[in-house]
Amino acid sequence: MLATQLIQQGSLLEINAALTGGSVTARALTEASLTQIETLNPSLNAMTQVFPQQALAAADQADARLQQGKNVTYLTGIPVAIKDNLDLLGSRTTCASQLLHAYFPSTDAAVVERLKRAGAIIVGKTNMDELALGSWSLHSAYGRVAHPLDPQRQPGGSSGGSASAVAAGMVPIALGTDTGGSVRQPASLCNLVGLRPTHGIIPNQGLFPSVTAFDTIGPFTRSAMGAAICFQLLSNRDPAAFRLAALQQLQQPLRIAIPNELMTLPLGAGIRPLFEGAIQVFQSFGTALVQVNVPHFHQGTRLYQHFSATGILQSLKHFFNLTKDDPGKLSELITQESVGPEVKARVTRGLRLAAEYGPAGNAETRRARSLFRHRLLDYFDSGVQLIATPTSPVTALTPQEIQNSQHSTHWDLFTIPAAIAGFPALSLPVGFTRDGLPVGLQLMARPGDEITLLRAAIAYEQRMAPLRSFQVN
Numbered sequence: 001m002l003a004t005q006l007i008q009q010g011s012l013l014e015i016n017a018a019l020t021g022g023s024v025t026a027r028a029l030t031e032a033s034l035t036q037i038e039t040l041n042p043s044l045n046a047m048t049q050v051f052p053q054q055a056l057a058a059a060d061q062a063d064a065r066l067q068q069g070k071n072v073t074y075l076t077g078i079p080v081a082i083k084d085n086l087d088l089l090g091s092r093t094t095c096a097s098q099l100l101h102a103y104f105p106s107t108d109a110a111v112v113e114r115l116k117r118a119g120a121i122i123v124g125k126t127n128m129d130e131l132a133l134g135s136w137s138l139h140s141a142y143g144r145v146a147h148p149l150d151p152q153r154q155p156g157g158s159s160g161g162s163a164s165a166v167a168a169g170m171v172p173i174a175l176g177t178d179t180g181g182s183v184r185q186p187a188s189l190c191n192l193v194g195l196r197p198t199h200g201i202i203p204n205q206g207l208f209p210s211v212t213a214f215d216t217i218g219p220f221t222r223s224a225m226g227a228a229i230c231f232q233l234l235s236n237r238d239p240a241a242f243r244l245a246a247l248q249q250l251q252q253p254l255r256i257a258i259p260n261e262l263m264t265l266p267l268g269a270g271i272r273p274l275f276e277g278a279i280q281v282f283q284s285f286g287t288a289l290v291q292v293n294v295p296h297f298h299q300g301t302r303l304y305q306h307f308s309a310t311g312i313l314q315s316l317k318h319f320f321n322l323t324k325d326d327p328g329k330l331s332e333l334i335t336q337e338s339v340g341p342e343v344k345a346r347v348t349r350g351l352r353l354a355a356e357y358g359p360a361g362n363a364e365t366r367r368a369r370s371l372f373r374h375r376l377l378d379y380f381d382s383g384v385q386l387i388a389t390p391t392s393p394v395t396a397l398t399p400q401e402i403q404n405s406q407h408s409t410h411w412d413l414f415t416i417p418a419a420i421a422g423f424p425a426l427s428l429p430v431g432f433t434r435d436g437l438p439v440g441l442q443l444m445a446r447p448g449d450e451i452t453l454l455r456a457a458i459a460y461e462q463r464m465a466p467l468r469s470f471q472v473n
Contacts, residue, residue, distance in 0.1 A: 003028040007036055008169030012074060012226035013244075015172055019066055019077045026062035026077030030055050030121050033079035036170045037124065044146045046164040048084045049091055050124040055079070062119045074229045076119030081165050081174040084125040085132055086217070087206035088112055095208050096140035097130045098338035099316075109206025111175060111217050111234055118233050126161030126174060130340045132182060132210040133312060134158050135411050136402055139340035144399065148190065149436070153396040156186030158210075159220070163190040166220045173230060174220045179210045180304050181391075181415025183218040184427040188391035188440025191429045192220050193457065195227045198447045199422035201235045208319075211311030213369075214304075214419045224428065224457035231450055241451055250459040251452065254287045256443075257384040259294040262414065268394040270433030275390045278430040278441045281463055282388075282456070290384055296375050300416040303372060306353060306365050312343070313350030373421040380446035386456060389414045391427040391440035414442055424450045428457050 003024050006015045018024040034052050041047045062077040082088065085095045087105035089112075094100045108116070115122060127145045129137050137145035137160025145160040147153040148168035155164045159176025163186035166174050176183040178196040187194025195218045202217045209215055219230040225247060232242040240246070258279070267275075283289065313330070316322070322329050333339075334347045353361065379387065393410055405411075418425035424447065427440040445453040 003032040004035070007032040007079065007172060009222075010172055011223045012078065012172060012221060012229055013223070015078060016074050020072065026059040026066065026121060027056060029077060030059040030079050030123065033123050033171055036168075040148075040168050040170060043151055044148055044164050044168055045143050046127055046145055046161040046168065046170065047081065047124045048094065048096065048127050048142050048161070051091065051122065054090070055121050055123045058116075058121045062121060065119055071119070073118040073233060075115065075173075075233055078120050078173060079123045079171045080115060080120045081124050081126050081162060081171045082112065082115075082122060083128055083159055083162050083174070083176050085128065085177060085208040085210075086112060086125075086175060088122065088125065091125065093208060094141065095131045096128045096142055097340075097343070098141050098336070099131075099333070100208070101141070105206065107206065110203040112206065114234055114236075123171060126159070126165055126176075128161050129158035130343050131208075131312060132158040132177060132179060133308070133342045133346050135181070135185060136397070137161060137186070138399055138402065139342045141338065141340070147396050149438070150396070153398050154402065155396065156189040156392070158182040160186050162220050163187060163192060163194070166190070166192055166222065172222060173226065175217060176220055177207060177210070178216045178218050178419070179214045180308065180419045181412045183220065184415050184425060184440070184442060185392050185412065187220055187427040188429075188442075189396040189438060191432075191438035192222065193224050193227045193426060193428055194218065194220050195231060195426040196418060196424060197231060197235060197450055198424045201448070201450075209311070209315045211307050212315070213307060213311065214422075224426070224454055224461050227426065228454040228458065231454070237450075247455055247458055248462070250285070250455045252286055254282075254386070254456060255290055255384050256282060256287055256386045256388050257290045257292045257379055258388055259297060260291055261294055261297060262389050265393060265410070265413070267390060268433075270435070270437075271390050271393065271395070271439050274431045274433070274439045275441060278428075278460070279388065281460055285459060285463065292379055292384070294379070296372060297413075297417055299368070299372060300420045301413060303365060303369055303420055304412070304416045305349075307369070309346050309350035309353055310362065312346050313354065316347065369420055372417075376417060376421045376423065377446065385445065385449070385452050387444040389442050391415065391442040395433055395435070395437035395439060418444045421447075423447050424453055426453055426457060428460060
């Protein structure tokens with residue numbers, strides 16, 4: 001019973017305390033996780049692959065470590081799921097695409113190695129938008145992922161399976177990947193903390209690339225403290241800076257910038273008051289607010305569309321060993337009936353951009369990205385520690401609402417700037433709308449300053465009710 005409760009709702013620290021205190025075993029937690037997956041996945045479709053035998057064997061090894069008290073980390077004995085674009089030796093990496101259905105990697109991804117070294121239990125892989133191209137986990141070779149609060153809605157994407165699995169109580173932690181917002185947006189829609197670290201701090205070795213210049217691996221957790229602990233272990237940052245006491249020491253005075261332009265945009269019902277209420281909580285512990293003008297933010301969407309289209313083009317060419325001078329083979333590849341509409345659309349766009357602009361167009365886009373990054377960095381150089389926005393301008397939508405939307409280019413408007421610049425950002429739950437749908441606040445920091453980002457999120461959580469996953473019927 002305790003193991004099930006911890007898997008369903010426990011924070012990383014709560015589960016770790018139960019494990020190190022001897023009130024629960026890693027095997028019991030893993031069995032509870034596997035039972036939750038067996039019960040809930042038929043309706044949510046969050047998992048693509050499950051590894052019961054391997055997970056239970058790893059759990060027994062973790063219990064031995066815990067009994068000996070040697071090499072025990074905060075992740076030892078914790079069941080974890082990973083997105084299906086991360087390599088795991090002995091299993092397929094499909095990226096939810098028939099194009100990769102027979103791909104078995106020869107090694108673990110670097111982050112998987114670090115999870116195993118820490119004693120985490122990898123119970124399975126999670127569903128996603130095909131090739132990580134999408135915002136809703138709607139187009140997958142395995143079928144759409146369902147939102148755990150309302151299965152008629154989408155959990156966001158492209159890491160929707162990871163978000164759904166944690167929010168539903170299948171696992172307490174899952175890894176996703178964030179290219180333009182694919183960890184932060186699902187976290188916002190599913191009442192979770194989702195962290196995108198500075199690009200390059202966590203190694204991408206063993207990740208099937210979507211856009212190499214932007215792809216970043218990050219965790220979904222039920223608390224900001226859990227996100228901080230995961231980040232330290234995955235990034236090999238100095239453990240001293242991430243001790244629990246240090247994480248709870250918020251440097252004062254904190255200055256948070258709020259972009260004027262973004263707050264004039266239309267937001268879904270209930271998002272603005274929840275965002276403003278969260279900002280008031282930050283003000284209550286001495287945070288100073290700074291209103292800033294960031295007109296270039298809107299350029300991020302155009303830049304991202306270019307990089308996204310050309311990036312997946314290069315990834316597929318490399319994987320299938322296609323020459324750059326033979327676009328016909330790639331066109332033939334994506335016209336297969338099994339390939340989803342988003343992949344076809346982005347590859348077609350990439351082929352068109354390559355034909356129209358060639359290397360000169362890519363060079364110009366890279367210069368525009370560099371200018372975008374330096375403009376964003378200017379705000380932090382002026383004394384601001386964080387930039388705050390809503391994470392998403394909408395709450396969880398139904399497939400029909402997604403199809404009928406006239407504002408699809410705005411879905412990632414708040415998350416794209418950090419991706420373009422390579423800056424760290426996280427989504428933090430701030431409440432529910434009157435319709436009962438979760439809303440998230442996004443905080444962005446200067447590159448390499450995850451510690452300020454996480455300390456601010458932890459300070460906010462300490463003043464609010466603890467996070468809990470949904471109760472799925």
